[in-house]
Amino acid sequence: MTWLRLDRKVVAVDLVRAAASLIPTAVTAGVLGLEPGDAWPALAVAVIGVTRAAADLIRWATTRYRITDERVEMRGGLFVRGERWIARDRIRSVSSDARLAHRLFGLRVVTVGAGLTGVAGSTAALRIDAVSVETARRLHQMLDGDTHAPDTGQVLARFQPSWIFYNVLSVWAVFAGAALLWGGYWLGRLFGYDAFEHARRLADGVAPLWIVLIAALAFTIVGSAGLVVGFVSANWNFRLTRVAGNLRTTQGLLRTNTVDREEHRVRGIQIREPQVWRWLGVAETSLITTGVSLWSATGGATILPRGPVTVARATAAEILGSDVLSRPLRRPPRAALRRRLVRATVQAAVATVGWLPFGGPLDAIWLFPALLAVTTAGAVLAYRSLGHAVHDGYLVVRAGPLTRATAAVQLRAVIGWRVRQSFFQRRLGLATVTAATAAGQGAYTAHDIAATDVQGLVAAAGRAKYRPAPSCSMADPARLVPVARGLPEPPE
Known part of the structure; x- marks a missing residue:
């Protein structure tokens, strides 16, 4: 192919970009009549904008691409010529997006995207910037067998205005508001207006406590407004559809973004619920898939915006073909709770002893109970977050005291097992089982399950077989008799 x-x-x-970058300079010089020394931010914007536009013109003039039967190739460069390519059998996702100007x-x-991460992760994707809409559709058709027509497949999830509420309630609203107001302050300084001096005059005679509360409220309101604008801009008209064997997400207001992920590479789904979100019934949903990570250049494994956990579970059931993420899990034995309570007590005691040189012996009277209450609450939360089960060919594991993550992984995708026991786990008859897979984060762990349950959990994989190595420090054989004696061979 040529x-x-x-x-x-x-x-x-x-x-257009070059012209837009000159607007601030024209306004400051022609309308406001500022001197060059006062208008340096606008001049900097103009220089940067024109330079980027010129570099983009050079990139357009020197860049070429082609798609052969074996790979996608791109070459370009003015002074330093470079050529990159991705084998077509290594392609993991194809996405298209367009900013307002595009x-x-x-x-x-x-x-x-080729699904590579790590050192080469930032250059693992080829960006063809830019082609016509019709050419983009042809590229999708050639690379993933899809005509990239309007979403006429099965709609699995669609944007709901109520999702905005879930994305405004965040502690980051305060920091976002502070950043926005700080930027507005310097913008006002550019035009000769000192907002800080104006606010100081208004605050004369006001109690410091009220000043702090009003400032926090202002930060929260401005930050929440900024979060609303950001969320709507990024996720407006969101749709998750199943089209021609792909899971396609389409979203964006000013900048549209369409990502296709091959469904046959999906190995499961993970739902994350930080503690505060759990009280509000909010969750984030991501795919456990081969070749695509959460930080992939083509959109990552995130399949839904932050929204109601009921929507996340219903969507997961549609994708997986089973409601395994909605079913109850098997909680670890009470020994797992005792282990965490002992650890909490030790942590509180160590922290109290470490504080004594800076305080006094009397501090331990109130410090130890206070720390013990905090660590005990964390231990109980950690225990209540644990769970595991095997349903409909999926291994479901859950863990996380502050951010509870529930993952459902296909058992056929498990390539190995790791059973670990510490000294105290052996005494309590507990074990931690990790399933290794080539998808997602690479390993999913069931913490502190009963040692006698290891055999049934591993045998459920069908082809897995676990025997403790002679050199490994496992439990007393009397405690792990069902495991140490071996597992039945998987059926033919």
Whole structure:
């Protein structure tokens, strides 16, 4: 196949960007009449904008790409020529997105991801920036066998306005508000207005406590408004559909983003619920899939925006074909709770002893009970978050005292097992079982299950077989008789 160029409309986009970057300079110099020394931020914006537009023009003139039967190739560069390629059998996802300027000119940026992370993760995806809408559809058709037509498949989830509420209730609203107000302050300084001095005059005679409360309220209101704008801009018109064997997410207000993930690579789903979110019934949902991570350049494994946990579980049931994430899990034995309570007591005692050189012996009278109450609450939360089960061919594990994560992994995707026991676990008849897989984070763990349950859990995989190695420090054989004597061979 011949080498192809990027769409010539990219030149028009660059001209628009260059013109837009000159607007602040024109306003400060022509309308406000500021001197160059006072208008340096606007001049910096103009220089950066024009420079980026010129560099983008050079990139358009020198970049070529092509798709062969074996791989996707791209080459370019003015002074230093480079060529990159991705084998087509290594492609894990194909996405297309368009900022407002691209949408005005009918352009799309197509990103081809190979699912690589780590040192080379930032360069593992090829970005074809930019091509026409029709060319983007053809690229999707060639790379994932989909015509990329409007979403006419099965709709699994759709944006709901009520989701905005769940994304506003965040402690980050205060920090976002502080950042926005700080930026507004410096913008006002550019135009000769000192908002801080104005606020100081208004605060004369006001009690310091009221000043702090009003400032916190202002930060929260402004930050919440910023979070609303950010969430709506990123997730407006969100749709999750099943189209031609792909799970497709489409979202965005000013910048549209479409990501296709091959469904046959999905090995499970994970639902994360931080403690505060659990009280509100909020969760984040991500795929456990091969070749795609949470930080992938093509959109990652996140399949739903933050929203109601009921929607997350219903969507997971549609994708997995089973409601395994809605079923009750088997809680570890009470010995697991005793282990955590003992650990909490030791932690409180050590922290109290460590404080004595800075305080006094009398401090231990109130410090130890206070710390013990906190660590005990954490121990109870940690225990209540634990659970495991095997349902419909899935291993379901749950853990996390502050951020509870519930993962359902296909048993056929498990490639190995690791059973670990500490000295105290052996005394309590507990074991920690980790299932290794090539998908997601690579390992999913059932913490502190009964040692006698290890055999049944591992045998449920069908082809797994576990025997303790002679050199490993396992429990007394009397405590792990069902395990040490071996597992039945999986059926033919």
